[in-house]
Amino acid sequence: MILQGGQEARVRVLDGTLELTLHDRTADLGAGAASRAGQSLAVDLSLRTATAAAALQIPPVDDPRWLEFARGDVAFEPSTLACQMLFTHVVRCVRQDPSSPNVDRWVRELRGFFVKYEAVSGAELAQIFG
């Protein structure tokens, strides 16, 4: 991993249960600070507990558990209106047209939803993949 001036990177450590954040403060110290020979790097480190969703790491679209979920074969109690509506439409559309392109289209829709709302979807993701 290469950090450019002012950038931030996050990596999960200890099986993903902790999240390590590195923030390059070089830019804060002035232009060219890092380029001077022998100059110490300035990096802020922070360590925090990863969210449940982050710890789970949202599976790729070809994970077979998505198909099971999209068919409505997984007991699922969503907690937000958006997720309730999306889940209902996905299940009915997949049941009506279980062709591979259609399933793929709706699995991508589901995954896109959980990627966007990853930070607040821990409970839902645990029901699907936990």
Add this chain to the structure above:
Amino acid sequence: MVAKGLLTIAEAIEVLDSGAVAIVAGADELLGKLPRGNWIGGTMRYFMTPERSCESTDRVLVTGLPVAPADVTIHSYDAHDLSRIVTDAPENGFSVVIIPAGSPAHLVYAARAPYYPGLFRTPIVGWISGVSLQELGTVAPLTFDGQTGHRESGRALVMHVRLPEKKAARISISNPFRGGSGDKIAFPADGLTVTDCIVNGEIRNFARYLAETSADTRLPLVADYAGAQVNTSFQSIDLAGGIVHLYAPVFSGIEYRIAEPVKDYARAFRKAVGESHRDAAFACNCILNYVYGELEGKPIGHVTGPMTFGEIAYQLLNQTLVRLSIVDV
């Protein structure tokens, strides 16, 4: 202080001239008197406020949004490019949609929105603009673009609002209706206009089924969307033609029941609204609740907004109170 409530024209002009970002509902002749500014509006003259629900032809309902003008863009969309509402929306924010009742955009959004890629990860609220109940079918519902002064009867008007990183939009609904203990009803196809239905596994003509069962069509069809109760309301029944017209589409593959009767709409809404979302940035409710529930003069909780010809919380809803809150994350 963000303005919200029924305002005289003079008060509304003062608010909008100050640069406030707002959603405005009111009679056509009143909206036409408002100055250019950071607002969108639609024709509607029935309102809910914490004090009472009412009809007003001399005030407009202003819903000021707690956002900066620089974070707002306004676009209009015709029926063929409505899916761009989703792709034009900010990554973090929300969009408020107003669509004239009966317009091509209204009909297409009703039928197709749930199929738009990304719809449910894009906070979209809004309403269908209408007219006086005495003017139904004779006067066109309108939208107003405050930035351009343009009024429109055929297109959807949308305010896209970007939120800062530490804020997020949350949409919720309050629905006093629950599916009754009657027949399970499904439909072989999506539609706002329905001929056939499937009742307990048997194909029936829906209009005749409703007549034979003496169904109270002031009560909506209710579907359970994984815990969320979603209504579809009846517009009219053509028994001779065997056709039922609905205010929002039914969808194939979803099971519906006719709602249990609600004795006291005002009390039911006050109970459903409760103390939650007291800080809602936006709200709207349904004209059918205003009429069927005889809400004139009655308070229905701590909510302020128009009583509309259709509510939008991602997809088109009926007889439902919709709220949008801006929360810290």
